[in-house]
Amino acid sequence: MxxxxxxxxxxxxxxxxxxxxxxxxxxxxxxxxxxxxxxxxxxxxxxxxxxxxxxxxxxxxxxxxxxxxxxxxxxxxxxxxxxxxxxxxxxxxxxxxxxxxxxxxxxxxxxxxxxxxxxxxxxxxxxxxxxxxxxxxxxxxxxxxxxxxxxxxxxxxxxxxxxxxxxxxxxxxxxxxxxLPEAPPIYGEDELTDRPERFFAAEIIREKLFRLLGEELPYESTVVIDRFEEEGNLRRIAATIIVERRAQKPIVLGQGGERIKRIASEARQDMEKMFDGKVFLTLWVQVRSGWSKDGTHLRSYGYE
Known part of the structure; x- marks a missing residue:
């Protein structure tokens, strides 16, 4: 508390x-x-x-x-x-x-x-x-x-x-x-952010996408958390990487799936440090054409 x-x-x-x-x-x-x-x-x-x-x-x-x-x-x-x-x-x-x-x-x-x-x-x-x-x-x-x-x-x-x-x-x-104005504190001394762990899980995966794929992956990609379950100190997370074109999917997957495995591995390690617990992470890739230009998709992915 x-x-x-x-x-x-x-x-x-x-x-x-x-x-x-x-x-x-x-x-x-x-x-x-x-x-x-x-x-x-x-x-x-x-x-x-x-x-x-x-x-x-x-x-x-x-x-x-x-x-x-x-x-x-x-x-x-x-x-x-x-x-x-x-x-x-x-x-x-x-x-x-x-x-x-x-x-x-x-x-x-x-x-x-x-x-x-x-x-x-x-x-x-x-x-x-x-x-x-x-x-x-x-x-x-x-x-x-x-x-x-x-x-x-x-x-x-x-x-x-x-x-x-x-x-x-x-x-x-x-x-x-x-x-700063003179005012009492708004948050408790042990609070660090207003964002939930689920948000940071998606952000960490997206960072790995940008860092590991660089300019190979166009700007129009995002990450959606499909499942985030906590079992004691263990978190089971399933997420989908959204890309706009079919040709982008194999870029994320890599030959034999080696790229998405590396993305998942590095993201999992960062999550375990941030969440201070074990993480099981599953990643998928899905093509959704024109998502970055569609208001409904943008809102559904948390862009307001």
Whole structure:
């Protein structure tokens, strides 16, 4: 049972929702995982790997940060799926108490300005200049920091950091906490997320698809959990990988089924670490033509 915070935590305590927004592949999900100290959001070198609103609860001595990851805001490929993902990103950014706009150190783009434009409201905006570990020196980011201060004086803070190795994370946490409203905690100290295990099972499988198949598997693929049963510390999970064309099915299966076996094996290992128990995982592949362009299919797969 969740243990509530003691009354001592309430006086002067800060709590609120923190949106992580930005264009694709800037490192929002890696940042969420770094802030949480564990994997909650899947990562891969593909645009919009994150497709759902993912929430992590970070409890500190004087504050509770409810960190909300969002899909990368897509301006290049506009189709029914990406329209839904863009609406999710906008909703996350516009409903937060603090907004963290994640971009890349030295690579401010027109899309970043577009995102700032739809971040309407009174919520303070902190700009994160991620991937400073890829610069020859942190000083390389100073001209961009100066320009952002001049062009956007209302920004609450500008924080250079590396989501990959954790450099600058403490400075970001302090900046976020400073701008949160004074409020009692919403979640218990031992709660980490609002998502069920069933959701994370599907996300882990999807990550393995992207990581192991790369560009061989087109963007239009998803995962549906058909069965999720708990027997003590054991979980029996059956899932279906959905692809759009018949030619994509053998790509997922691989010769003699070797690829889907590897996907299942690596996904099972990650699930056992996350769920802290044994997992029996069965995977299938099904072709559903045009699912990513069909509103009924999109809703049935959890895209709102």
């Amino acid at each position: 969740t243990q509530p915070f003691s009354p001592d935590h309430v006086a002067g305590f800060r709590c609120g929702y923190v949106a992580l927004v930005g264009r694709p592949n800037t490192g929002k999900s890696t940042l969420l995982n770094q802030l949480m100290g564990q994997m909650l959001s899947i990562t891969a070198d593909r645009a919009q790997t994150t497709r759902h609103r993912i929430q992590g609860v970070l409890s500190r001595p004087n504050a509770q940060l409810i960190l909300v990851d969002s899909p990368g805001y897509q301006t290049q490929r506009i189709n029914p799926l990406n329209k839904i993902l863009n609406r999710t990103a906008q909703s996350v950014g516009q409903q937060a108490d603090v907004v963290v706009l994640v971009t890349e150190a030295g690579r401010w783009r027109r899309e970043d300005d577009q995102i700032l434009a739809w971040l309407k409201g009174d919520a303070p905006v902190i700009v994160v200049l991620n991937k400073i570990d890829q610069l020859p020196s942190v000083n390389e980011a100073l001209p961009l920091i100066a320009k952002l201060h001049a062009d956007h004086p209302a920004l609450a803070a500008i924080v250079p950091l590396s989501a990959r190795n954790g450099q600058g994370i403490d400075a970001l946490l302090d900046a976020i906490e400073q701008h």
